[in-house]
Amino acid sequence: MSKAEKELLLLSCCGPCSCGVIKTLAEKGVSFSVFFFNPNISSLEEYEKRRDENRRVCETYGVSFIEGEYSPKAWFEKVKGFEDDPERGKRCSLCFEMRLRQAALYAKAKGFQKFSSVLGISRYKDLNQVNAEALNVSKECEISYDFTNWRKGGIQELTHALIQELSLYNQTYCGCVFSKKR
Ligand code: SF4
Numbered sequence: 001m002s003k004a005e006k007e008l009l010l011l012s013c014c015g016p017c018s019c020g021v022i023k024t025l026a027e028k029g030v031s032f033s034v035f036f037f038n039p040n041i042s043s044l045e046e047y048e049k050r051r052d053e054n055r056r057v058c059e060t061y062g063v064s065f066i067e068g069e070y071s072p073k074a075w076f077e078k079v080k081g082f083e084d085d086p087e088r089g090k091r092c093s094l095c096f097e098m099r100l101r102q103a104a105l106y107a108k109a110k111g112f113q114k115f116s117s118v119l120g121i122s123r124y125k126d127l128n129q130v131n132a133e134a135l136n137v138s139k140e141c142e143i144s145y146d147f148t149n150w151r152k153g154g155i156q157e158l159t160h161a162l163i164q165e166l167s168l169y170n171q172t173y174c175g176c177v178f179s180k181k182r
Pocket of ligand 1 (some may be wrong): 095
């Protein structure tokens, strides 16, 4: 990929959260890649399952899929002291920040114009919390963040339809071992 070839790097957590956005952007002809950076995921087995499903969605729509490093040790260090926080608490802010920062740095290094994410697409997430972290990271890394609300514009309905149509593996917890215990 040459410098500034792509408009957007989309940070994704899994196939179910990203499929509607990926299909929509691909059909609009947006030049973008999907970035899978999720050291928060509870085990290697679960990580690989989500990664492979996300890659399958990308292949379906002809979108390039980039895998970041699976570094759970660094993630546990990041959220140390906040393990018992409830979902939407400080642990989640730190988790969002870590993943968004990696996406921003990758996007900048590879010449993407901006970055975005689907981290706030689920109704279980606080979109404002994700956006607050994205804003800080965007300023610090000096690269624009696309604040499009991916819950709107029919994407949520499309997402539900695609999960069925593609028979996507749809996990029942956010990702980390603490969200699994809920
Ligand atoms: S619940 Fe989800 S967003 Fe929150 S820390 Fe765990 S994996 Fe990250």
